[in-house]
Amino acid sequence: MGVVNRDAPVGRVKQSLQAKAPQDRILEVIVYLSMIVVTILTIYPFLNVLAISFNDSVDTVRGGITIWPRRFTLDNYSLIFTYESLITGFKISFLRTVIGTIAGLISGSMLAYTLARSDFQARKFISIFLAVTMYVTGGLIPGFILMRDLHLIDTFAVYIFPGLVSAFNVFVIRSFIDGLPYALQESAKLDGANDFTIYWRVILPLCKPALATVALFLAVGQWNSWFDTYLFNGSNESLTTLQYELMKILQSTTTSANNSQDAANMAERMTQISPESVKMAITIIVTVPILIVYPFLQKYFVKGMTLGAVKS
Amino acid sequence: MNTLTASTENAYKKRKKRAWKEFKNQKYLYYMSIPFVLWVFVFQYLPLWGWTMSFQKYKPGLSFFEQKWVGLEHFRTLFRDDHFYQVLRNTLAMSFMGLIAGFIVPVVFALLLNEVRVQALKRFVQTVSYLPHFVSWVVAAGIVTKMLSTDGGVVNDILLGLNLIDQPIQFMAQGHLFWGIVTSADIWKETGWNAIIYLAAISGIGPELYEAARVDGASRLKQIWHITLPGIRPTMIVLLIMSIGHLLGTGFEKQFLLGNHLVIDYSEVLDLYALNYGLAMGRYSFGTAINIFNSLISLILLFAANGIFKRFTNESIM
Structure with missing residues (x-):
């Protein structure tokens, strides 16, 4: 009897699996087809840009380059290194990325630690105080006026100061600290450590996964931003960033048609003659640093994104 | 009665004393947080004070008390400006298109990716799908423009090759295509992320649910519909409310970088309007009025969305 009972459902499952097979096979086809389409849609543009950047710039005008250069050359890249503004841009972008990331990590983790302490009196107030900034912002012009009043226009500090404390990053780190065993802090406290020592010696070393996530967010944000340069430092050639310079070069065809006065600008005139291949080479230079880093941090940021979204 | 007041007073004193002692005990926590709270106050809250500008005839260089107050004049100018309604239309149109597409496409992509049974392939596609997120909008806009260009753009090449068109389409020069291009660019960049x-x-959905469904003979499509989708429903609602809250704050980078003077009737959004007709012309008060209008609409949408979902689904973020 036991045998019959055990066999019956198995038989039914087998049967139903076979019966449903065509429907599931269609699903399977749709799934794998869409994966191929997504992969091509995502990767092709980058491969195309890469191929054009290695292609002879005169030859590129003929069109028809897909994912392989027709007349291979490195000239486009060597030409870039003669652009003074791009060298400065690279230095400034690098500096703001390094300084902005370190400063953001320290401030974010310190604040996050205090908010993760359930006995901290001001915890609730500070949490709400921070959360509000995620939804209410003063806007473009009040922000601009503030930077002017603080004399931050035409300074490097304007890249670091306004975004130093980000509510989202604080919440990501805090949720991670929440998940650590409290006993560690207790024992450190019994050993006579003060709260700062606990943060620095106990919490920070354990937070590496969360810090890696936030470091990636900060670094990508710093490296990729161009609008603050446009708004605050656009006229100061020694402080412009790589993204801003790329923006000027890529937009140059439109701006030249748009506004002929711009042609008077020396930098503009130089960039207007940049051929397609050179533009694409600059695009690659600007993009590559981040593309090298992100796959290695994948397991961290996936976790960090999930934590941040759940908590905030 | 005297003793009663004395005892409550005593208890009050005790509590005060304990709070003070606690405060002193936590001094390091205060050292570690107060500087950043002040920092946030200066950089995030002070701009809100700047909103007063919109009720003044703001002149740079004068102190707050020397400014001339004009009441709602700037708002009246704004609401009388025909251009404003065009900009508002563009903002709302692109925001809602982005909201709907940005809500549906990632869910569909996640469901499809979850059905990939070959783990290595799944990981590969996922890693690839993050790629555009890490690229700046400057680069992304450059790539989109390149792919849609009339000379050598792959989209036109394919359409020509399939004989669907006989002339390349000037995608970037046609206003009525702009909203769609911005939305598609956004999807391309952010879906994987x-x-x-x-x-x-x-x-996080329990495997026993799928086990049971299989025993009952449910197809994979049925499992997606009856287990996976209900399983991620709370997440979907929370993310939807959050994106409604950020609806009008989704920025202007895309429009700034992808737009040009040929499509400006469709590409100009509120922030760009504030930039071009406020900041660039030195009309700080007028520009601030535009920013305030933008923020207020966002807040109203956030609270409305939160309220509606709280009522019907018991999910909310506040």
């Missing part, structure tokens, strides 16, 4: 949270939510 936005799917992360859904994939995490899916992996």
